[in-house]
Amino acid sequence: xxxxxxxxxxxxxxxxxxxxxxxxxxxxxxxxxxxxxxxxxxxxxxxxxxxxxxxxxxxxxxxxxxxxxxxxxxxxxxxxxxxxxxxxxxxxxxxxxxxxxxxxxxxxxxxxxxxxxxxxxxxxxxxxxxxxxxxxxxxxxxxxxxxxxxxxxxxxxxxxxxxxxxxxxxxxxxxxxxxxxxxxxxxxxxxxxxxxxxxxxxxxxxxxxxxxxxxxxxxxxxxxxxxxxxxxxxxxxxxxxxxxxxxxxxxxxxxxxxxxxxxxx
Numbered sequence: 001x002x003x004x005x006x007x008x009x010x011x012x013x014x015x016x017x018x019x020x021x022x023x024x025x026x027x028x029x030x031x032x033x034x035x036x037x038x039x040x041x042x043x044x045x046x047x048x049x050x051x052x053x054x055x056x057x058x059x060x061x062x063x064x065x066x067x068x069x070x071x072x073x074x075x076x077x078x079x080x081x082x083x084x085x086x087x088x089x090x091x092x093x094x095x096x097x098x099x100x101x102x103x104x105x106x107x108x109x110x111x112x113x114x115x116x117x118x119x120x121x122x123x124x125x126x127x128x129x130x131x132x133x134x135x136x137x138x139x140x141x142x143x144x145x146x147x148x149x150x151x152x153x154x155x156x157x158x159x160x161x162x163x164x165x166x167x168x169x170x171x172x173x174x175x176x177x178x179x180x181x182x183x184x185x186x187x188x189x190x191x192x193x194x195x196x197x198x199x200x201x202x203x204x205x206x207x208x209x210x211x212x213x214x215x216x217x218x219x220x221x222x223x224x225x226x227x228x229x230x231x232x233x234x235x236x237x238x239x240x241x242x243x244x245x246x247x248x249x250x251x252x253x254x255x256x257x258x259x260x261x262x263x264x265x
Contacts, residue, residue, distance in 0.1 A: 001032050001033070001092040001093055001219070001220060002032070002033045002035075002090055002091045002092045002093070003027055003032050003033065003034045003035070003091060003092070003093045003094075003095060003219070004034075004035050004036075004037065004087050004088065004090070004091035004093070004094050004095070005020065005023065005024065005034060005035070005036050005037070005095045005097060006036075006037045006039065006094070006095070006096050006097065006109065006112060007020050007036060007037065007038045007039065007097050007098075008039050008040065008096070008097065008098040008099075008105065008106045008108055008109035008112075009040065009097075009098065009099060009106075010040045012038075012041070015152060015194075015197050015200060015205070016097065016098070016099055016152055018205070018209075019097070019150065019152070019194070019208070019209065019212055020036075020097055020150075022209045022212050022213060023095070023097070023150065023212055023216050024036065026212070026213045026216040026217065027216050027219070030216065030217060032219075035087055035090070035091070037084060037087065037112075039108045039109060039112055040108060044080070044108055044111065044112060045080070045111070045115070046107055046108045046110070046111025046112070046114075046115075047111060047114075048064055048111070048114050048115055049062075050062050051078070052067070052068075052071070052077070052078055052081070052115060053067040053068075053070070053071050053076070054076065054078070055070070055071065055074065055076040056070070056071075065119055065124075066119075068118045068119040068120075069118075069119035069120050069124060071118070072118045072119055072120040072121055073120055077118060080115075081115050081116055081118065084112070084115075084116040085116060085118070085121060088116070088142065091145065092145055092146065093145065093146045093147065093148075093219060094142075094145065094146075094147040094148075094181070094186065095147070095148055095149070095150060096109065096147070096148075096149050096150070096176070096181075097149070097150040097151075098149075098150075098151060098152075099151070099152045099153075099197075100151050100152065100153040100154075100172070103166070103167075103172055104172075104175075104176075105176065113180055117180070117184065121141055121184075122140070122141060122142070122183070122184040123136065123140075123183065123184065125140050125141055125184075126139065126140070130237060130238065131237065132231050132237065133230060133231070133237050133238055133240060135185070135231075136183050136184065136185075136230055137178075137182055137183055137227070137228075137229060137230035137231075138182060138185060138227065138228075138229035138230060138231070138232065139185050139229070139230070139231060140183070140184040140185035141184055141185060142184045142185040142186050143184075143185030143186075144185070144187075145185070145186055145187070146186060146187045146188075146189060146219070146220075146224070147181040147186035147187070147188050147189070148188065148189035148190070148191060148192065148215075148219075149173060149176060149177065149191040149192065149193075150191070150192045150212070151173070151191055151192065151193045151194070152193075152194045152197045153169075153193060153194070153195050153196075153197065154196065154197060154198045155195060155196070156195055156196055157193075157195040157196070160172070160193075160195070169191070169193055170254070171253070171254050173191055174254040177191065177225065178227055178254070178257060182225075182227050187224035188224055188225050188227065189219075189222050189224055189225070190222070190225060192211070192212055192215050194208045194212075225258060226258050226259045227257055227258055227259075228242075228257055228258065228259055234246055234259075242256055242257075
């Protein structure tokens with residue numbers, strides 16, 4: 001398979017850097033072709049601004065969504081954005097790797113998403129009618145490909161458990177897994193998360209590294225998170241409300257959007 005790893009950590013000698021190398025080495029040992037976008041090393045521009053749309057008249061008010069659509073349709077997105085889109089189309093698997101900072105991804109990685117997931121490429125795709133609400137949430141440009149997260153966290157695993165003070169890790173990562181990866185069509189694999197990384201000794205690192213190697217070995221066979229497909233019949237269109245009778249009556253929030261039958265709940 002072809003794998004794109006987007007790496008977002010400012011220090012190559014960090015634990016994240018070591019885990020990135022573990023992942024790449026194992027993927028290549030399994031015969032996969034790997035490309036890396038190292039955002040800090042490449043000096044990635046994170047903010048969306050007028051410079052992203054050089055063909056827009058300078059006296060015209062910037063509306064980012066409209067400008068993104070126009071630039072994508074006319075092939076005038078900036079060279080760095082076009083290069084990342086080409087990588088996404090090339091890859092069978094996308095891996096986003098980052099430290100969990102303030103309960104989310106680093107700003108540079110969010111900026112990569114903001115700029116690369118252009119209108120007409122990752123969103124704003126497909127028919128909008130009383131039967132469909134676009135090709136998204138299980139459909140779209142990137143359907144048929146796989147994606148996953150490699151995440152490091154300083155807190156204990158217990159802190160991110162169902163009753164942990166930080167909130168469940170699956171809830172914290174839902175906006176990325178469901179809202180960024182599943183939205184344009186990726187099959188999203190369960191995330192790989194390493195905890196208490198600030199206190200990880202050599203023996204602890206090797207245990208984490210071996211767990212990561214196993215995830216890389218099973219990249220093609222790991223079952224994806226069974227998110228509900230938007231146009232698969234589970235949602236009323238156009239309100240996009242889950243149909244009555246679906247989901248555990250006691251469940252609300254993010255948990256409703258995974259199929260409890262498929263998850264065995």
